Amino acid sequence: MVNILLQRRCIKFHCKEQKVLSSQYTSIPNNCNMKTISTSLVIVACSAASMSCASAFSPPAIATPTKTHTSTTSTTTTKLNQYAPTGMQQGLINIADIYTPRDVYTMEQWATQYGLQKAPGIELYSEDGGNDYTLIANQGLSAGSSAIYCPSDIVLNSGNIQDEFGTSLLQAEQAVMQIDAAVGEAQYRLPLLRLMVKILTEYEKGQDSLFFPWLNSLPKQFYNGVSMTKACFSCLPPYAGEFALVL
Amino acid sequence: MCTKCTSNYLSLPSILGWLTSNERINYSHFAMALRQGYVPLSQETISNKEVVKWAYNVALTRYHECFLSERTKVIAPMVDMINHSSQPNCEIQVDYEGNVNVVALYDIQAGETLSISLGDPTNPTPIFAQYGFLPNDCSTIFCKAMHLEPQIKELGYDFTELLIQRETGEIAPKVWDIFLYEILQQNDPNAANQFYQAVQNNDEATKEQYNAEYFPYTLQALKDHVYMIQRDCKTLTYQAQTYDVNTHPRVPVIVAHNELVAATFAMTEQLLEQMG
Numbered sequence: 020m021v022n023i024l025l026q027r028r029c030i031k032f033h034c035k036e037q038k039v040l041s042s043q044y045t046s047i048p049n050n051c052n053m054k055t056i057s058t059s060l061v062i063v064a065c066s067a068a069s070m071s072c073a074s075a076f077s078p079p080a081i082a083t084p085t086k087t088h089t090s091t092t093s094t095t096t097t098k099l100n101q102y103a104p105t106g107m108q109q110g111l112i113n114i115a116d117i118y119t120p121r122d123v124y125t126m127e128q129w130a131t132q133y134g135l136q137k138a139p140g141i142e143l144y145s146e147d148g149g150n151d152y153t154l155i156a157n158q159g160l161s162a163g164s165s166a167i168y169c170p171s172d173i174v175l176n177s178g179n180i181q182d183e184f185g186t187s188l189l190q191a192e193q194a195v196m197q198i199d200a201a202v203g204e205a206q207y208r209l210p211l212l213r214l215m216v217k218i219l220t221e222y223e224k225g226q227d228s229l230f231f232p233w234l235n236s237l238p239k240q241f242y243n244g245v246s247m248t249k250a251c252f253s254c255l256p257p258y259a260g261e262f263a264l265v266l
Numbered sequence: 267m268c269t270k271c272t273s274n275y276l277s278l279p280s281i282l283g284w285l286t287s288n289e290r291i292n293y294s295h296f297a298m299a300l301r302q303g304y305v306p307l308s309q310e311t312i313s314n315k316e317v318v319k320w321a322y323n324v325a326l327t328r329y330h331e332c333f334l335s336e337r338t339k340v341i342a343p344m345v346d347m348i349n350h351s352s353q354p355n356c357e358i359q360v361d362y363e364g365n366v367n368v369v370a371l372y373d374i375q376a377g378e379t380l381s382i383s384l385g386d387p388t389n390p391t392p393i394f395a396q397y398g399f400l401p402n403d404c405s406t407i408f409c410k411a412m413h414l415e416p417q418i419k420e421l422g423y424d425f426t427e428l429l430i431q432r433e434t435g436e437i438a439p440k441v442w443d444i445f446l447y448e449i450l451q452q453n454d455p456n457a458a459n460q461f462y463q464a465v466q467n468n469d470e471a472t473k474e475q476y477n478a479e480y481f482p483y484t485l486q487a488l489k490d491h492v493y494m495i496q497r498d499c500k501t502l503t504y505q506a507q508t509y510d511v512n513t514h515p516r517v518p519v520i521v522a523h524n525e526l527v528a529a530t531f532a533m534t535e536q537l538l539e540q541m542g
Contacts, residue, residue: 114320123347130343143347144379153349153379160374166356167380169342171364177339179364190304198295205295210339212296214325215318216305222321223311233343241323242398242516244289251516254506254524 110225117240120149126236134170141166150238173230177210180217188216289395293322327397332360342366348380352387352403356380386426390526400522406431407530409441410495417444417451421465432526435533437488445491446477446484485541492535499528 113119123143127135140158145151160166181188192209199205221228228234240246297319300312311317328346329339338360345358345366355374359367368380385393389408390401409428411418418428421443429438443465450458457476464472477484503524506517 114316126343135344137344140376141380151349152347153381154344154347155377155379156374157376159376160370162370162373164370165367166370166374167345167366167368169345169366171366173343174364174366175341176364178334178336184305187304187306191299191302194299194302194304195295198298199292207337208292208296210331210337211292211322211325211329212299214329214339214341215296215321216300216307218321218324219300219307219311219318220305222317223308230343236343237324237328239320240515241320241327242519243323243327244395244398245293245319245323245326246398247290247516247520248514250509250514251506251520254502254509254517254520 110227112222112225112231112234114239121152121236121238122232123149123152123236126232129232130169130173133173134168135173136165136168138164138166173233175214175217175230177213180213184213184216188213191216289326293319296322330358330360330366332358334360334362334364340364340366348382350384350393350397350399350401351381352383352401352405354381354383356382358382388426388429391523394519394523398516398519400519400526404432407527409438410527411441411444411491414444414448417447420462421447430530430534432530435530435535435537437534437537442477442484442488443473445487446480449480449483449487450476482542485538489535489538492531492538495531496528496535499524499531503528 127143138156138158138160140156140160141154142157143152144155145153154167156166192212195209195212196205199208218234221230222234225231297315300307300318303312325339325341328341330342330345331337331339340360342358345368348356348358348368355370355372355378356368357371359369361367368382374380384397387401387404388406390404391408391410394400406429408425409430411428418425421440423440423444427438427440428444429441430436447458447461447465450461460472461476463469464476503521506521506524509517511517
């Protein structure tokens with residue numbers, strides 16, 4: 020059943036990907052229970068047995084970190100929070116806590132349950148002890164083949180976010196356009212605003228958020244221009260620096 | 267332009283400050299819009315600057331842009347963990363239903379990390395400003411001649427063409443053009459106009475004539491520029507190193523950036539000195 024779903028979803032991929040997906044990802048467990056909650060949201064609730072099948076695409080032994088999660092024999096609800104760690108105040112992620120290691124493996128299990136698929140040998144990898152992660156191919160992968168497939172159910176999409184929030188987001192977008200009027204081209208920045216709004220909304224839901232495992236796996240410290248302090252900024256070669264220090 | 271010049275590349279420092287400014291301004295505008303209260307977020311969240319900035323940075327550093335029915339940005343868990351390379355081995359594809367697929371561009375050997383392109387492979391600075399890391403595999407850096415932005419625009423040049431070779435310090439011919447054009451504008455508007463026309467018409471003979479005629483002046487302008495950038499970088503690096511890395515964790519990457527720029531411009535300086 021899931022195979023059919025995936026093939027249907029992939030139908031609009033160009034031919035190369037269609038072949039890859041249909042040939043590589045045909046062993047999705049058939050014992051998954053699938054319920055379509057709405058036309059846009061499909062939740063696959065796997066039994067414990069089916070999870071082991073699903074992980075055929077995953078590293079054979081994912082080292083689940085110290086956090087324990089409740090049984091994965093869940094009921095199908097729109098509130099899949101079984102991976103949420105316990106004891107977190109208000110269930111919110113503590114953005115200020117830059118010392119707790121990123122929980123990327125729980126995120127991977129969560130994503131896999133929602134239909135994320137990886138080619139054999141693709142694994143999470145960190146060179147710096149868990150601050151920065153990337154993906155490594157522990158087995159060769161031929162040109163044109165699919166390394167990772169992530170279903171739209173767990174993809175944040177600025178177009179869908181616009182539909183989800185409707186008028187309220189539209190008003191915020193108009194506010195940005197007005198604030199940005201002097202700079203211009205604000206319309207090109209709106210998809211980023213939509214992603215930001217969605218992230219904040221899911222953050223507010225805490226452990227109740229569908230995306231909690233993903234949010235909980237993210238870095239909390241950034242090094243880009245937006246993150247720089249006034250002191251950092253003063254060490255960059257000059258140009259139009261001063262007028263930006265308005266925060 | 268003499269043969270010596272045509273083999274050379276250059277331009278001026280720091281667009282970085284400008285780029286980081288843009289992102290900071292954009293973030294502040296988004297935060298201001300949210301504070302107007304249209305979006306159903308709690309006051310507690312909206313007024314928490316750290317959380318709002320975190321959300322902005324997550325969006326900014328993890329999105330992939332695609333064109334579906336309109337310009338769209340998506341973030342796909344796991345896919346968002348793939349790092350940048352100037353020679354990526356993968357690309358991200360998004361179908362019309364929003365499913366995301368990462369496809370190998372080449373045969374990937376066991377042990378290779380997956381990589382995508384996060385930006386212009388010729389210039390590490392915008393990537394640093396947006397993502398906060400300094401790509402070490404770029405072969406060129408942007409000529410940081412932001413003070414010549416009007417000339418760049420008038421001549422119809424693109425920032426990505428105005429480069430310095432990282433390995434050699436060589437200056438791109440178009441960088442010579444923008445410095446020469448400014449000199450002509452300041453001293454001989456008629457000649458500036460003719461040079462402008464020559465650029466528009468790809469009249470290489472006329473460009474060569476002006477380049478040769480004004481070569482000593484262009485050379486001096488470039489030298490001044492290179493000296494100034496190196497001075498700036500050294501001063502700023504020195505200043506950065508006075509900060510405690512525990513309270514300013516971004517200092518190392520700032521220092522690395524400034525040192526990369528200074529080292530490249532040091533080679534450029536040597537080349538210019540050899541020219542006269």
